[in-house]
Amino acid sequence: MHFNTACIHAGVEPEPITGAIMTPIFQTSTYVQPELGVNKGYEYSRTENPTRSVLQTALAALEGGKFGLCFSSGMSAIDTLISTLKSGDHVLLCDDVYGGTHRLLKRVREKQGILSDFIDFSDLRLIESHIRKETKLLWIESPTNPLLKIIEIPKVVEIARRHGVKVAVDNTFMTPYFQRPLDLGADIVCHSLTKYLNGHSDVVGGTLIISDETLYQELKFIQNAVGAVPSPHDCFLVLRGLKTLAVRMERHQQNAFDVANYLVGRKEVNWVRYPGLKSHPQHDLARKQMTGFGGMVSFELKGGIEAAKRFVKGLHLFALAESLGGVESLCDHPAIMTHASVPQEIRMKLGVSDGLIRLSVGIESADDLLSDLECAFREA
Ligand SMILES: *Cc1c(COP(=O)(O)O)cnc(C)c1O
Numbered sequence: 001m002h003f004n005t006a007c008i009h010a011g012v013e014p015e016p017i018t019g020a021i022m023t024p025i026f027q028t029s030t031y032v033q034p035e036l037g038v039n040k041g042y043e044y045s046r047t048e049n050p051t052r053s054v055l056q057t058a059l060a061a062l063e064g065g066k067f068g069l070c071f072s073s074g075m076s077a078i079d080t081l082i083s084t085l086k087s088g089d090h091v092l093l094c095d096d097v098y099g100g101t102h103r104l105l106k107r108v109r110e111k112q113g114i115l116s117d118f119i120d121f122s123d124l125r126l127i128e129s130h131i132r133k134e135t136k137l138l139w140i141e142s143p144t145n146p147l148l149k150i151i152e153i154p155k156v157v158e159i160a161r162r163h164g165v166k167v168a169v170d171n172t173f174m175t176p177y178f179q180r181p182l183d184l185g186a187d188i189v190c191h192s193l194t195k196y197l198n199g200h201s202d203v204v205g206g207t208l209i210i211s212d213e214t215l216y217q218e219l220k221f222i223q224n225a226v227g228a229v230p231s232p233h234d235c236f237l238v239l240r241g242l243k244t245l246a247v248r249m250e251r252h253q254q255n256a257f258d259v260a261n262y263l264v265g266r267k268e269v270n271w272v273r274y275p276g277l278k279s280h281p282q283h284d285l286a287r288k289q290m291t292g293f294g295g296m297v298s299f300e301l302k303g304g305i306e307a308a309k310r311f312v313k314g315l316h317l318f319a320l321a322e323s324l325g326g327v328e329s330l331c332d333h334p335a336i337m338t339h340a341s342v343p344q345e346i347r348m349k350l351g352v353s354d355g356l357i358r359l360s361v362g363i364e365s366a367d368d369l370l371s372d373l374e375c376a377f378r379e380a
């Protein structure tokens with residue numbers, strides 16, 4: 001089945017009693033058991049819920065994995081994977097990961113003895129030299145946030161295999177439409193469903209996708225034991241969002257190309273970062289590893305914080321907001337907004353300067369988006 005067809009059909013069957021073509025919202029906490037010790041596969045909705053089951057199957061199919069598990073947020077999905085580790089274990093992560101992942105590891109899990117290091121994964125020798133016998137997991141985000149660096153997933157997998165370490169990829173920015181980490185050798189894929197997979201900025205959710213049955217059983221056990229599960233209604237909304245994933249991603253990409261090319265031509269801009277541009281330092285790697293370049297564009301304004309303040313004030317269509325991946329265009333100032341929890345010296349080292357702007361380019365008409373940017377430059 002082609003990907004575009006799978007977005008609409010994978011995991012979804014007509015509901016057996018009525019033939020409803022859309023998966024119903026099974027808004028129930030419990031299930032009547034016909035006799036003692038007998039059930040129909042469902043006992044309690046923290047453990048299993050039919051709407052969630054369909055979503056989990058659909059997501060696993062789109063990522064090319066055997067099993068999917070859904071959670072109440074991207075962070076709870078990530079934390080569930082971290083919960084498979086024990087005190088003394090070590091995780092190695094790429095340095096400009098999502099700020100919340102950094103916060104979880106350093107400010108919550110470290111107190112419980114789970115150790116972590118954040119390093120530049122584009123330097124493969126650096127990865128090799130930071131793996132120790134306690135290292136259990138390598139954590140990749142590619143492209144990274146907000147600088148859109150590309151990490152060569154198969155090369156990191158090769159190193160991990162040599163050391164008997166697992167590889168997880170946060171695929172939130174690309175979605176399986178543009179990148180399939182399991183096909184590239186990774187063991188685990190995670191997503192914030194909040195972003196492109198739901199795509200309509202009306203759900204917070206997360207998922208883990210795996211093919212190894214033993215790891216799946218362990219993660220499923222934690223999902224039920226901890227209980228950070230999504231509501232049936234949220235699962236329904238993500239299922240609905242998935243149906244248009246392929247067409248949305250195409251349009252996000254088209255518009256991102258238009259926006260990136262427009263920004264390249266502006267004298268107020270120091271540089272533009274979009275993996276689809278030939279000027280991106282890892283454009284060739286992006287082409288090799290991904291089937292497209294996504295909808296996120298970052299650029300640096302000349303004139304630092306003052307220029308940034310004026311610029312975002314001049315935007316009317318791009319909304320100043322955290323998050324990304326919805327149908328509407330958003331503008332983020334990483335240093336003050338999404339990456340404020342990253343200490344300043346680390347921000348500077350990563351290149352998250354006060355003039356840096358990150359755009360989540362939506363699926364509006366590109367002409368209107370460019371006019372909006374034009375207007376912001378004029379007012380700045
Ligand atoms: C948003 C995001 C997360 C966290 O997901 P939530 O749904 O907000 O908990 C993790 N990774 C990336 C790349 C994200 O963009």
